[in-house]
Amino acid sequence: MIIVLDFGGQYCHLIARRIRDLGVYSEIFPFSIKLETIKNRQPEGIIFSGGPRSVYESDSPNLTKEVFQYILDKKIPILGICYGFHLIIHNLDGKIVSKKQKEYGKTKLEIIKSNLLLDSLNPTEIVWNSHGDHVKKLPPNFDILAKTETCPIASYANREKHIYGVQFHPEVKNTPKGQIILENFLFKIAHCKKEWELKNWIKESIKGIKEKIGNEDKVILGLSGGVDSSVTAALLHKAIGDRLHCIFVNNGLLRKNEENEVQNIFKEQLGFKNFHFVNAEEIFLEKLKGIDNPEEKRRVIGHTFIKVFEKKTLELEKAFPNIKYLAQGTIYPDRVETAATSKATAKIKSHHNVTLPDDMKLELIEPLKDLYKDEVRKIGLELDLSKEVVYRHPFPGPGLAVRCLGPIDKNKLEILKDADTILLEEIEKANLYDKLWQIFCVLIPVKTVGVMGDYRTYEYICSIRAVESIDAMTASFAKLDWDLLERIGTRIINEVKGFNRVVYDISNKPPSTIEYE
Numbered sequence: 228m229i230i231v232l233d234f235g236g237q238y239c240h241l242i243a244r245r246i247r248d249l250g251v252y253s254e255i256f257p258f259s260i261k262l263e264t265i266k267n268r269q270p271e272g273i274i275f276s277g278g279p280r281s282v283y284e285s286d287s288p289n290l291t292k293e294v295f296q297y298i299l300d301k302k303i304p305i306l307g308i309c310y311g312f313h314l315i316i317h318n319l320d321g322k323i324v325s326k327k328q329k330e331y332g333k334t335k336l337e338i339i340k341s342n343l344l345l346d347s348l349n350p351t352e353i354v355w356n357s358h359g360d361h362v363k364k365l366p367p368n369f370d371i372l373a374k375t376e377t378c379p380i381a382s383y384a385n386r387e388k389h390i391y392g393v394q395f396h397p398e399v400k401n402t403p404k405g406q407i408i409l410e411n412f413l414f415k416i417a418h419c420k421k422e423w424e425l426k427n428w429i430k431e432s433i434k435g436i437k438e439k440i441g442n443e444d445k446v447i448l449g450l451s452g453g454v455d456s457s458v459t460a461a462l463l464h465k466a467i468g469d470r471l472h473c474i475f476v477n478n479g480l481l482r483k484n485e486e487n488e489v490q491n492i493f494k495e496q497l498g499f500k501n502f503h504f505v506n507a508e509e510i511f512l513e514k515l516k517g518i519d520n521p522e523e524k525r526r527v528i529g530h531t532f533i534k535v536f537e538k539k540t541l542e543l544e545k546a547f548p549n550i551k552y553l554a555q556g557t558i559y560p561d562r563v564e565t566a567a568t569s570k571a572t573a574k575i576k577s578h579h580n581v582t583l584p585d586d587m588k589l590e591l592i593e594p595l596k597d598l599y600k601d602e603v604r605k606i607g608l609e610l611d612l613s614k615e616v617v618y619r620h621p622f623p624g625p626g627l628a629v630r631c632l633g634p635i636d637k638n639k640l641e642i643l644k645d646a647d648t649i650l651l652e653e654i655e656k657a658n659l660y661d662k663l664w665q666i667f668c669v670l671i672p673v674k675t676v677g678v679m680g681d682y683r684t685y686e687y688i689c690s691i692r693a694v695e696s697i698d699a700m701t702a703s704f705a706k707l708d709w710d711l712l713e714r715i716g717t718r719i720i721n722e723v724k725g726f727n728r729v730v731y732d733i734s735n736k737p738p739s740t741i742e743y744e
């Protein structure tokens with residue numbers, strides 16, 4: 228396995244994902260990693276990530292001397308990237324300086340010494356840079372491998388100590404040959420084996436679940452129909468069959484007919500015997516009555532969900548003895564916040580993917596906790612979930628409540644659901660669903676005037692939000708075809724009673740968010 232040490236760089240998760248894509252397991256650890264962790268994990272190699280700081284600042288992130296020395300003594304191969312590239316040199320008494328002329332964006336790299344890391348590359352290659360600091364002087368026994376126009380030391384190696392570094396970012400797509408560099412590090416320098424295969428993971432995971440849960444105990448899972456909880460359900464069902472009890476809460480805030488579709492998939496298609504449908508629509512609507520403030524809506528929905536779920540769990544505990552575990556579809560990025568993402572996620576909106584109170588005394592099991600979303604999707608397909616489930620767009624926990632602005636009532640939700648159904652039909656017809664990160668309608672509770680035949684209308688506004696994104700941290704509005712938008716707008720106005728005007732949202736994130744509340 229490969230350890231990625233996080234020095235605050237925004238690409239930590241990207242590095243780890245790329246390595247897994249190449250068939251080698253990798254995990255992210257903070258730069259303050261303990262010696263014991265390294266000893267336990269026995270990594271074949273360690274990657275020092277980039278980061279926004281400068282190594283010569285007094286409190287800049289660094290590993291402990293003890294850990295660094297251990298890595299050197301054991302000759303564990305190291306690849307330093309950007310900040311990591313500087314840090315290795317700094318720790319070995321070389322010299323790093325700040326330069327007025329920053330290097331940002333695509334740059335031409337010139338290879339000046341043949342070597343394992345840059346093997347199979349052309350004499351010049353395009354790479355992606357983003358730095359202000361430079362390596363001014365290398366420690367003894369280091370060779371310069373490559374340079375750029377403004378950076379005379381853009382890559383180095385100490386072959387005997389298995390230390391390598393690059394000033395640029397091999398993990399991003401803008402470094403076209405970056406994958407070859409990572410492969411060279413993994414297979415030619417660290418001698419990793421291609422052992423990370425999802426089919427093996429499924430087998431091992433099912434075996435592990437069976438061992439942990441034994442032959443008697445039962446598991447509860449809150450199933451939302453989203454990718455993560457659906458894959459968790461499919462996996463557990465393979466491992467323990469009908470000792471898995473899924474609770475599906477219909478909060479009335481789902482897309483039109485979604486509660487029936489989810490029920491149909493799990494009960495009819497996948498044959499889950501213990502799929503427990505809780506219809507809590509009225510409870511949620513009652514609790515949400517008159518609530519205008521978005522944060523308050525989210526709080527009420529989260530709180531109500533816990534109450535409803537708790538009640539059903541207690542009921543099931545009485546009916547089915549030996550319910551000992553609570554499963555959750557937590558995935559790796561939910562759990563491992565890198566230094567960069569944890570800063571960026573400074574509470575803009577409170578997300579309510581609820582966890583249950585501790586006093587329920589159920590032991591938590593999170594089988595997907597080490598996986599990335601794309602890995603979860605592949606596993607879902609292996610477990611016979613349909614493409615529609617596995618590639619479903621993200622849907623917020625508070626559902627349509629954050630897309631039906633202002634106080635919610637059943638009538639507004641119906642209007643919104645109807646419009647959303649038309650939108651999705653047209654997007655599927657145009658073969659665009661998989662190309663978009665999300666697309667949905669929003670009900671803006673402002674009435675405007677229109678004419679329909681001989682009648683004057685006075686109805687709400689429907690806003691269409693369609694975005695492209697990779698990870699929802701940033702997003703750009705999708706430049707949909709005018710004719711398609713016209714078709715959608717016309718259908719919504721003609722077919723949905725309640726909207727007489729459709730607008731298209733052209734805001735990007737940042738500064739706007741994807742959801743409206």
Ligand code: XMP
Pocket residue numbers: 575576577578579580621622623624625665699736739740741742743
């Ligand atoms: P924003 O609106 O913050 O959304 O740009 C970023 C992504 O997160 C989704 N989202 C949520 N997902 N529970 C979730 O599981 C929530 O409460 C929630 N709020 C927003 C949103 O759909 C987008 O993909």
